[in-house]
Amino acid sequence: MFDLFDPVSASRLSVAPMMDWTDRHCRALHRALSRRVLLYTEMVTSVALVRGGARHLLAFDRAEHPVALQLGGSEPGELAAAARMGADEGYDEINLNVGCPSDRVQSGCFGAVLMRSPELVAECVAGMIAASPVEVTVKCRIGVDEQEPEEVLPDFLARMRAAGVRHVAIHARKAWLQGLSPKENRDVPPLDHDLVLRMKAEFPDLRLSVNGGIASLDQAQRFHDAGLDGVMVGRAAYHAPVDLLGDADRRIFGDDRAAVTGEDAVRAMLLYIDRHLAAGGRLHDVTRHMLGLFAGRPGARSWRHILSEGAHRPGAGRELVLAALGAVEEAGRERAAS
Template identity: 70%
Template sequence: MTDHKKVNVSKAARLSVAPMMDWTDRHCRYFHRLLSSQTLLFTEMVTAPALVRGGAMHLLDHDTAEHPLALQLGGSDPEELAQAARIGAEAGYDEINLNCGCPSDRVQSGTFGAVLMTDPGRVAECVAAMRATVDVEVTVKCRIGVDDQDPEYVLPEFLARIIAAGCERATIHARKAWLKGLSPKENRDIPPLDYDLVFRMKQLFPNLHISINGGVTTLEQAQALLEGGLDGVMIGRAGYHQPAEILCKADRDIFGQAEAAVTDPAEAALAMLPYIEAHLASGGRLHQVTRHMLGLFAGRPGARQWRRTLSEGATRPGAGPELVQAALLQVPGAVAA
C-alpha cells in the first residue's frame, strides 16, 4: 500500500461508523457511502477461523465504492490472524482491525474480543504477526478494561504493548466491559463512560492516533471531541438509526471539504435504486438492502410512513425498487423519480 493511501485511511478515521454485527454488512456500507464519501466504514466482525479454516470468503464481499474500508477481525491466534489479515488485504481492504472490545459470550469462548484486554502480551503478538504479513495498516479496537481491572493502570499498559508491536491507530470504547454479569446489550450502555481517561491516553501517547467510541449520538458531539484533541470519533448505533443526521454533513463539517455539498437523503435513496436492481437480479431480496435504510428520514416529517412502507412491503414476493419510490412519496419534499 502506498503512503498516500495510508494517509487517506488515517484521515478517514476522523469519523468512522462502528463495526456492528448484523448491521454493517455490504449493503449497509454501500448505502452509508452514498451519504458520506470520506467517513471510514467497517465490516461486521469476521472471525479469523471463518476465513482461514472455514474458507468463508463470501464474508469479504464488498463493492469498490465502499472504500475507505476496514476489515475487523476476531481471533487470538497470531499465526491464524496473520493469515486472515493477508486474505483481507488481498481482498482489497484498506485496514485490518483487531477486535479487543466485543463482550459477547460466544466471543469469550473463542478467547477473543474484550477478554483479550486481560492478555496484552498476546494482543501484541497478534498485532506484530499481522503487521509482518500485510502492508495495510493494522489497528486495534479495545475497551478501557474489563471486570475488576483498574483502567488507569491496564489501559496505558495495553496501549504501550500494541504500540511497541507496530500499531499506530487505536479506537477506544470509553467503557469497561463486564464479562461477568452483564449481557452484550447491557455492556453497550450500563458501564459508565470515561472520556477523560481517553483524553489522558492521548496526552500519554501523542503519536498514537486515537479514536473514541461510546455514547456519541450527534455530529456536533463528534466535532467537540475532535476539537478537544482526539484524532477520530467512531459512532455506532446513532450512525445506523439516524444515518442522514450523522453522515450527510460529515464531508463538510468533519473533513473540512468546503466545496462538499450536504448530501440530500432523498437523492441518496434514489441513488440506491440501481444497486437494488442489481442485487435483485443476482437473486437477492429487497429487504436485505432496505432494512438498512429505514432510519434515513429519522426526525423528519414522513419518517414513520417511510419506515412503515419499506418494512411492510420489502419482504413481499416480487417487491422491487418501485417500493422505495412509493416510500419516498410519503416524505414531504422528497420527490420520487
Template identity: 70%
Template sequence: MQLTQHARLSVAPMMDWTDRHCRYMHRLISRQALLYTEMVTAPALVRGGAVHLLQYNAEEHPVALQLGGSDPRELALAARLGAQAGYDEINLNVGCPSDRVQSGTFGAVLMREPALVARCCRAMREASDVPVTVKCRIGVDDQMPEEVLPEFLAQVIAAGVERVTIHARKAWLKGLSPKENRDIPPLDYELVSRMKMLFPHLHISINGGITTLEQAEAFLDAGLDGVMIGRAAYHTPWDVLGAADARIFGEQRVSSPEEVVREMLPYIEARMSEGVRLHAITRHMLGLFAGRPGARAWRRTLSEGASTPGAGPDLVEAALNALPPSRSVA
C-alpha cells in the same frame, strides 16, 4: 486523503448491521468517513474457507476489515486474505463482550492478555501490507482501567500499531449482556483523553455514547485524532453522516436523503438480480428520514412491504414519492 484523515470520523463495526449493503448506503451519504465491516472471525476465513465474508463493493473505500481471533498465525493468514481482497485497513477486535466471542477467547476478554494481543498484531502486520489497528475497551471486569489501559497500549505500540479506537467503557464479561455492556458501564472520556497525552504519537479515536456531529467536533477540538460513532450512525444516518463531509473533512457537497434513496435504486436492482432479497437492503434504510415528516410511513412501507413476493425497487420509489418534499442539506 490519507487513511488517518478519513479516520477523523468512522462508523463502528456492528454485528448484523454494518454489512456491505449498509456500508454502500453510508458511503453515498459521506464520501470521506471510514467504514468498518462487521467482525469476521479468523477461524471462519482460515479454517472454514468462508472467503465470501470478505465481499464488499468497490465504492465502499475507504473500508476496513475487522477481524476476531486470538491465534497469531490464524490472524496473520486472515489479515493476508483481507489485504489481498483490497481492504484499506485490518482491525483487531478487542472489545466485543458477547458470550460467543468469549468462548473463542477473543474480543474484550483479550484486554487481560496484552502480550498476546501484541503478538497477534505483530503477526498481522508482518503478513499484510495495510495498516493494522486495534479496537479495545478501557478494561474488563474488576480491572483498574487507569492501570491496565496504558500497559495495553504500550504493548500494542511496541508491536507496531499506530492507530487504536478506544470504547470508553469497561466490559463486564459476566452479568451483563452485550446490549447492557453498551449502556450500563459508565463512560470515561477523560481517561481516553489522558491516553492521548500519555501517547502523543498514537492515533487515538474515541468511541462510546457519541450520537452527534457536535460531540464529534468537540472531541476533535479537544485533541483526539478521531471519533467513531456506532448506533446513532445506523439509526439516524443522515443526521450523523449527512453533514460530516463538510463539517469534519472540509469538503462541501450538497445532497439529501431523497437523493441517497435514488442512488440506492440501481444498487438494489443489481443486488436483487444476484439473488439478494429486498429486505436485506432496505432494513438499513429505515432511519434515513428520522425526525422528518413522513418518516413513520416510510419505515412502515419498507418494513411491511419489502418481504412480500415481487417487491423490488418500485416499492422503495413509491415510498420515496409519498414523502413530503424537503430542502436539501449542505
C-alpha cells in the same frame, strides 16, 4: 486498495463495526451519504477464513472504499494469515477486535476478554503487521470486569505501540463479561471519555479514536477540538444516518460538498437495489438498513411502515421504495402548508 486512502484523514470519522448491521448493504447506504467516512465490516473470525475457507466473507464492492476489515481471533499465526487475506482482497485497513463482549466471542477467547491478555494481543498484532501491507489497527475497551482502567489502558496502549500499532479505537466503557448482556454492555457501564483524552496526552505519537455514546457531528467536532485524532460512531449512525453522515464530508473532512439528504440517499441507492434484486437478492436485505433515513422528519413513520410491511413480499422492488419516498415528500408538503 483505495487510491486516495490516507489513514490519518480517513480515521477522523468512522462507522463502528456492528454485528448484524454493518454488512455490505449498510455500507453501500453509508457510502451514499459520505465519500470520506471510514467504514468497517462486521467482525469476521480468523477461524472462518483460515480453517473454514470462508473467503466469501471478505467480498465487498469497490465503491465502499475506504473500508476496513475487522477480524476476531487470538491465534497469532492464524490472524496473520487472515490479515494477509484481507489485504490481498483490497481492504484499506485490518482491525483486530479486542472489545466485543458477547458470550460467543468469549468462548472463542477473543474480543473484550483479550483485555486480560495484552501480551497475547501484542503478539497477534505483531504477526498481523508483519503479514499485511496495509495498516493494522486495534479496537478495544478501557478494561473488563474488575480491572482498573487507569492502570490497564496505559499498559495496553504501550504494548500495542511497542508491537507496531499506530492507531487504536477505544470504546470508552468497560465490558462486564459476567452479569451483563452484549446489549447492556453498550449502555450500562459508564462512559469515560476523559480517560481517552488523557491517553492521548500520554501517548501523543499514537492515533487515538474515541467510540461510545457519540450522537452528533457537534459532539464529534468537540473531540477533534480537544485533540483526539478520530471519532468512531456506532448506533447513532445506524438509526439516524443522515444526521451523522450526511454533512460529515464538509464538517469533519473540510470538503466543499453540499450536505446529502435522505432523498438524495434513496435515489442513489436505487441502482444498487436493482443490481441486488437482479442477482437474486431480496429488497428487505437492503431496506432494513434504510429505515432511519428520515428520522425526526415528517413522514418518517410512513417511510418505515411501508418498507417494513412490504419489502419482504415477493416481487418487491424499487417501486415500493419510491412509494415510501412519496409518502415522505407528501408529509413534507403537508407540514409546509400547515
